[in-house]
Amino acid sequence: MTLHITTDVNVSEDRLLAMGREVLAEEANAVHAVASRLDARFVDAVRLIQGCTGRVVVTGIGKSGHIARKIASTLASTGTPAFFVHAAEASHGDLGMIRQEDVVIALSYSGESPEIVAIVPLLRRQGAKLVAITGKLESSLGREADVSLDAAVQREAGALGLAPTSSTTAALALGDALAVALLEARGFGPEDFARTHPGGALGRRLLVRVAEIMHQGEDLPAVHVKASVAEALLEMSRKRLGMTTVLNDDGTLAGIYTDGDLRRTLAKGIDVREALVVDVMSRNPHTIRADRLAAEAVQYMESFRINGLIALNANGCVVGAFNTHDLFRAGVL
Numbered sequence: 095m096t097l098h099i100t101t102d103v104n105v106s107e108d109r110l111l112a113m114g115r116e117v118l119a120e121e122a123n124a125v126h127a128v129a130s131r132l133d134a135r136f137v138d139a140v141r142l143i144q145g146c147t148g149r150v151v152v153t154g155i156g157k158s159g160h161i162a163r164k165i166a167s168t169l170a171s172t173g174t175p176a177f178f179v180h181a182a183e184a185s186h187g188d189l190g191m192i193r194q195e196d197v198v199i200a201l202s203y204s205g206e207s208p209e210i211v212a213i214v215p216l217l218r219r220q221g222a223k224l225v226a227i228t229g230k231l232e233s234s235l236g237r238e239a240d241v242s243l244d245a246a247v248q249r250e251a252g253a254l255g256l257a258p259t260s261s262t263t264a265a266l267a268l269g270d271a272l273a274v275a276l277l278e279a280r281g282f283g284p285e286d287f288a289r290t291h292p293g294g295a296l297g298r299r300l301l302v303r304v305a306e307i308m309h310q311g312e313d314l315p316a317v318h319v320k321a322s323v324a325e326a327l328l329e330m331s332r333k334r335l336g337m338t339t340v341l342n343d344d345g346t347l348a349g350i351y352t353d354g355d356l357r358r359t360l361a362k363g364i365d366v367r368e369a370l371v372v373d374v375m376s377r378n379p380h381t382i383r384a385d386r387l388a389a390e391a392v393q394y395m396e397s398f399r400i401n402g403l404i405a406l407n408a409n410g411c412v413v414g415a416f417n418t419h420d421l422f423r424a425g426v427l
Contacts, residue, residue: 113252116251117251117252117259120249120251120259120260121251121259121260121263121264123248124247124248124251124260124261124263124264125263125264125267127246127247127248127264128244128245128246128247128264128267128268129267129271131244131246132271135241135242135243135244136243136271136272136275138241139225139241139243139272140272140275140276140279142197142223142225142240142241143174143197143199143225143272143276144276144279144280146195146196146197146223147195148193148194148195148196148197148222149175149176149177149193149196149197150166150169150174150175150176150177150196150197150198150199151166151176151177151178151179151191151192151196151197151198151199151222152165152166152169152176152177152178152179152198152199152200152201152269153178153179153180153181153184153198153199153200153201153210153213154181154200154201154202154207154210155180155181155182155202155207155209155210156207156258157258157262158201158202158203158207158258158262158265159178159180159181159201160262161201161262161265161266161269162178162199162201162269163178164266164269165199165201165266165269165270165272165273166178168269168270168273169269169272169273169276172273172274172276172277173276173277173280174273174276174280177191179191179192181200181207181209181210181213182209184209184213185209185212185213189213189216189217189220192217192220192222193220193222194220194221194222195222196222196223197222197223197224197225198217198222198223198224198225199225199226199227199269199272200214200224200225200226200227200235200239201227201228201265202226202227202228202233202235203228203229203230203245203258203261203262203265204228204229204230204233205226205228205229205230205231205232205233205234205235205236206230206233206234206235207235210235211234211235214234214235214238218238223240224238224239224240224241225239225240225241225242225243226238226239226241226242226243227243227245227265227268227269228242228243228244228245229244229245229246229247229261229264230246231244231246243268245261245264245265245268246264247260247261247264248260301387302387302388302389302424302425302426303384303385303386303387303388304382304383304384304385304386304387304388304391304403304405304414304416305384305385305405305413305414306388306424307388307416307420307421307423307424307426308384308405308413308414308415308416308420309333309335309414309415309416309420310405310413310414313333314333314339314412314413314414314415315329315330315332315333315335315337315338315339315415316329316338316339316340316341316412317329317338317339317340317341317351317371318340318341318343319340319341319342319343319348319349319371319372320370320372321340321370321371322366322367322368322369322370322371323351323356323359323364323366323367323369323370323371323374324366324367325371326338326340326351326371326375327356327366330351330353330356335402335415335416335417336352336353336402336417337350337351337352337353337402337415338350338351339404339412339415340371340372340375341412344411345411345412346410346411346412347379347381347404347406347410347411347412348372348375348377349371349372349375349376349377349378349379350375350376350379350404351371351374351375351376352376352402355374355375355376358374359374379404380394380395380398380400380403380404381403381404381405381406382394382403382404382405382406383405383406383407383408384405384406384407384413384414385408388421388424388426389426391403391416391421391426392421392426392427395418401417401418402415402416402417402418403415403416403417
């Protein structure tokens, strides 16, 4: 039989856009439906994996195998030791990679994939725990699993509704939900994430600390608490940060004087040559420890809508200052 493929079907741009939107909407609805059915079994799965003393093994075949591989990668990158085993290869030696202390996450929408069903009794014999992600909870896989997660969808996306689309998207989203919930349960923080992502822009963003980007020493804009506004303006001009710190005798922070403070000073008709900076500075400015990650500083600055921060050491003394330009130069923003 000869397969004829038509290549000259005239489909309008509007129709192509409409088809794309329909598929995205249908898959989004499928994920929403899975989320609405999430129940105590999800918590049981998280606790089972969290208590695993071995590794998490994710398995599947076909399109589910591709999704399983991605879930394993996501788990590993977020603090849950995990790897992928192809279901077909498991029956030909790779099952030896799975130990009693491991937890296996098996993906099969039908729950009857022969390659998956074939290894379930062997996993049971080894004593490994089993989490199923399936669209059929009453399937062979669903019944045999320690925890079965419902990934059922009403239909696959597209006019034919045949190719795995909505079902694989739902399974992928459910795997992401497990990974993020485990991340939360383990208290996996930015520094932990940085250790698993040392390369590229993401690694720089997560590994750079405030102390590495701040202006310090002779480059730190600073005046004494008894300085005049004129002296503060001269310091701001020299250091070009649009601000200067105002320090007490012991090096602790008394306040900050910024370009905005200068505008307010002039608006009040105050003579900058005679006024003391302590009388017009901003008190209790935002600060951050110098040993914190620069990524944390970004979040802090965004939440308070500010473009600069003062860095302190463990004793509360001022050791640096930086702004958004410094974050850009460091590749953090």
